[in-house]
Amino acid sequence: MFPTPIQKASPFVQAGYKLLLPLALFLWLLPLIGVAVTSVRPAGDLAAGNYFGIPSGFAGVENYTAVFRDSPIGLYILNSFKVTIPTVIGAVALSCLTGFALAVYKFKGNLILFFMFVAGNFIPFQILMVPVRDLTLKLGLYDTTMGLVLFHVAFQTGFCTLFMRNFIKGLPFALIESARVEGVSEWRIFRYIVLPLMRPAIAALSVLIFTFVWNDYFWATVLVQGQHAMPVTAGLNSLNGQWVAAWHLVSAGSIVAALPPVAMFFLMQRHFIAGLTLGATKG
């Protein structure tokens, strides 16, 4: 184990480490703590110049109610779900198929296709912006959540395919071969032998894609214009423009927008980290 376990150090150092941990965490999360405290600060505090002292009272209920009552943030959140959930289902479903194809079959162009998916994942969004916006307009899907879903599904399929393919490669190939010898069709091998084993990969990818797509801001501004389809990231930015200097509202809105992916992360932490660190341990 590296560094040396703290238990081997003197009690003095151990106590110091245990003291340092919460202190370091406090400093690390200072911007977040500041926003969280501001979101429950009475509006009067800000007017009186009490920006980062102890709040004069708890106004969490008022501030959060005001955010939901006076702004369309509820609608924005709903739109984000309308974009995120179908994208997760679509991208994971498509990549189960593509990942299986690239992991199990040897055919000409296999590696080229695989690296095309990998490379697609790294390209700058801007090179896609004009044509994708144009295509979405032509399909009549501009300014709809569906337009965003289709693009996200296609783009995320790149990352998901990389993930699924590597996961299936790690499964024992003998399972598939013995099924083939028994004459099981390729589709049934996928459906009844491989797919059940892919549950952990599906879970990991779902949380990751949920977070990526929920937090997308660029496409939300390029493919959507009106409130009725706007996801919460773009919505929050436009609200920030309206709430000039109303930092208690901006803060409360930020917390609301950040909550779903944060909740997702805490609920599915193991899967999330397993997905994110894929490849960090071996080749």
Add this chain to the structure above:
Amino acid sequence: MTQAVSSAPGFWKKNQQKLAPWLFLAPGLLMFVIYVLVPIFQSIWISFHDWDGLGEKVWIGLGNYVELIDDEDFYTSLKNNIIWLVLYLLSIPAGLAVALFLNQTVTGIRLYKSLFFFPFVISQVVVGLMFTWFYAPDFGLFSQLLKWLTGEEVAVLADERYVTYGIIAAGLWPQTAYCMILYLTGLNNINPEQVEAARMDGAKGAKLLWFVVLPQLAPATFIAMVVTVIGSLRSFDLVSVMTAGGPYGTSQVLSYFMYEQALSEYGYRMGYGAAIAVILFLIMMIFITLFIVRMLSQERNA
């Protein structure tokens, strides 16, 4: 597929192994081609035109690129992109340092690790708003701290000298968290016997880290490099939320500059925007090629 078997059993049985991969690939590949692959070529094509997004495209050859050469904003963006790239790489050693700090087994360490990872889960829009508030003159925590330390206040996001660094600092926060989690996983999987053997031989501290531990962390470092380089060149959200490229365009980066040109309130210049995107794409391709070549050689060795 059961139908295919009944109607043409011979053909399907013989060619199942050959056809199956393409059938499995078809839906995903189709989406990918329509939304990712084809648009790349369309963008390159559009970059040779003058186009407002609605009317006829007018062929102007290299006109957009010639205009870029004389565009001062282009050089500002390019320069800022290089600053982003270089400073963003700091998140790799920073992430390693945090990971080493947290790689202990004391009560509650799991929760600490999750909370340190927190900034990465939050949307960059929210991170941008947080840091805008952090930097705000008069009342922001950072400006107050600076005033207390130096007696002078600096409006970071309104000052041409500091604005890009201020935004990058905001970006380093989630990126360091990302690198940290990669290294924590890497540290979890290093070979303890090698470390112990090196300790027996008297290696410790920085030497042990450099010669024994870091080589074993190479896969984590590689992934951290990939995501950091790509992340730095993709920077858009923070610039858009924190400054919209200002003051006077001094915090622009190529990705934001492109967006502004193509979809600005002063009229759409899709061709010019596409040309900027192509330049950004070419810069990225250098890195993407390097990454892919490395991954490919690993794939061949596997």
